[in-house]
Amino acid sequence: MGLIENRTFDEIAVGDSAELSHILTQQDIQIFAAMSGDVNPAHVDEEYAANSRFHKVIAHGMWGGSMISTLLGTELPGPGTIYVAQTLNFHRPVGVGDTIIARVTVTSKQDKNRILFDCVCQNQAGETVITGEATVIAPAEKITRERVKRPELEIKETRVTRYEQLLALTDGFAPLRVGVVHPTDGNSLGGAIAAAEDGIITPILIGPEDKIRATAEAENIDLGPYEIAAVPHSHAAAEKAAELSADGTLEALMKGKLHTDELMHAILTRPALRTERRMSHVFALDAPSYHKPLYMTDAAINIAPTLEHKVDIVQNAIDLFTTCGFGTPKVAIVSAIETVNAQVPSTLDATALCKMAERGQITGGILDGPLGFDNAISKEAAEAKGIRSDVAGDADIIIVPDLESGNMLYKQMRYMSGAEAAGVVLGARVPIILTSRAAGKGITRKMSAALALLYVRKKNPLSSEHGVDL
CATH class of the missing domain: 3.10.129.10 (Hotdog Thioesterase)
Structure with missing residues (x-):
């Protein structure tokens, strides 16, 4: 130098x-x-x-x-x-x-x-x-x-730009009719109204009317344009939301200030909302250090999924990716190691899932696994370990072994790496916009709603003009 x-x-x-x-x-x-x-x-x-x-x-x-x-x-x-x-x-x-x-x-x-x-x-x-x-x-x-070497800086595409690209894909589609379940805090009510103001959703606010109005007053939100379905408490709000989804009034649900299991129980116990698929959650992550959006499943619903469950988890994520028009996803099934080891059950599941994809039991994606998380997202890490595949270092979708590992991975990326995430649950008759109660009222909820809108309208093109399932 x-x-x-x-x-x-x-x-x-x-x-x-x-x-x-x-x-x-x-x-x-x-x-x-x-x-x-x-x-x-x-x-x-x-x-x-x-x-x-x-x-x-x-x-x-x-x-x-x-x-x-x-x-x-x-x-x-x-x-x-x-x-x-x-x-x-x-x-x-x-x-x-x-x-x-x-x-x-x-x-x-x-x-x-x-x-x-x-x-x-x-x-x-x-x-x-x-x-x-x-x-x-x-x-x-x-x-x-x-002479000290001059630092080399690289301008990364910002998450705002990535989310704006997702939002732009919803242009021309009718807003999604969404039941917002128990929106009794500033984040959940504010996030729903922000999505409504951007033309992403038409919300029905389901919950105790006095609490919703008190929250709106505290947040300086005008509820004049919005419909309220008054019920006494969060449990009743979840039941009412399930009822309105089952009869076709609602096209999607959005979680407010209530526990996930309270909302999901109301959906799971209503046969009209069940499909042949197991329900699973998909995060759409915008990780600043990764070269493209990264999807991850399942870090919120299935605690210890079996191989049979994982088939649906993988297929749900692939369907979201392809239905929204993002192309053919590269799916990395991750574990602690990238070799098959009978003492690490998730490596056996990964191997079976890849073979099932070869046999047409999982469709629409390119699968590889087991992969360590490092060699799933880093070409350098994959090359260092002699891994050569279309997926390694360039994954679009990460399949985690179980809820514990996935939830910890998401939160580490969120709080230590600055990742933002949109999230939806698939596998029911309607998508469920599911975000953490700690999520703010801005990007996370709005982009989760945009992802649900894109999925519903692309899946059923006839609904894009009328805003209802036909």
């Missing part, structure tokens, strides 16, 4: 100069916005910028100023320099693809090792972009160090 070396006050003469050139990229602008917090739409919003004075996205002015700082801190005088003052005048905008040449020139040397610099940045056409003056205290001692 070479050395970085300064020039001391005594070594510097009036007229000495240093320069640096750089071609501005879109990533430069994004990184500067992330670092500085400056998200002025002139720099980060292409639609806004196209209609602005300059008709394009432009760099932050201080991005050019930072090139001057780079020169002073690394070239002239270099390490040991102390910035005292800087003036800057901005003359022209800088756009993506422009080459900027920054130059600092010594104009005078003063007492106490102070040096005055003339500063200028020009573009590839020789036009002046920035001018100014800098005052620094130059180092008195020689410094020579190994």
Whole structure:
């Protein structure tokens, strides 16, 4: 990497100069916005910028100023320099693809090792972009160090963008008629209303009317446009929701402030809502460090699923993925190890599930397992262990061994890795929008509703215009 070396006050003469050139990229602008917090739409919003004075996205002015700082801190005088003052005048905008040449020139040397610099940045056409003056205290001692490698940064697609892509897929579909079960806290009621305001759902609020209205008043929510099905308590709300789903009034259910088992019991005990499939939960995860959305099942419903149960769990997840139009999923059946071991039952289940897929007992996906979680999502980890498959390192769906491992994995990703997650239960006559009671009122509930809408409308195209099952 070479050395970085300064020039001391005594070594510097009036007229000495240093320069640096750089071609501005879109990533430069994004990184500067992330670092500085400056998200002025002139720099980060292409639609806004196209209609602005300059008709394009432009760099932050201080991005050019930072090139001057780079020169002073690394070239002239270099390490040991102390910035005292800087003036800057901005003359022209800088756009993506422009080459900027920054130059600092010594104009005078003063007492106490102070040096005055003339500063200028020009573009590839020789036009002046920035001018100014800098005052620094130059180092008195020689410094020579190994040059530290510049950090390599990568701009990841943000979860907002991924969720906006999911939301965009629902455009043109009629809102889903959803029973919101016992929405008596700010998160569940606020999340349902946010989804309604975005045209994702038409909610029926099922629960104690006085508690729902008290929550709405506390959250400053206008309930005027929304229907309330009044019942005395959460148990009655779950029963009423199941009844309205069974008779076709509702197209989906959304869990409010009640326990999952209370809601699921009302559904499981109503034969009209059962199908030949076992019910299972699917998380749609937006993990910042993964290169695409990641689906995971089942971390919420089936505690210790048998092989027979896992067939339905896998098929439900594949059906969600394919029905929503996401293509053919790569399904990783994960365990503690990636080899078959009779003492680790989940590896035997994984092997059987893969063979069942080969025999057509599971359809619509590409299965591989057993895989460790590391080699399911990391090509490097898979290659290090000699695993070569279409799924390893590129999984779309993760099948966990049981609820305990899946729930802990989800919560670790949520709280330690910053993942967001939408979630639905499949296998009943209607999808169930099932989120944690700790989930906020924003992205999680709204995107869970969008996922349910996409699934219902794509599964039954005739319902997209009318908003009811035909």
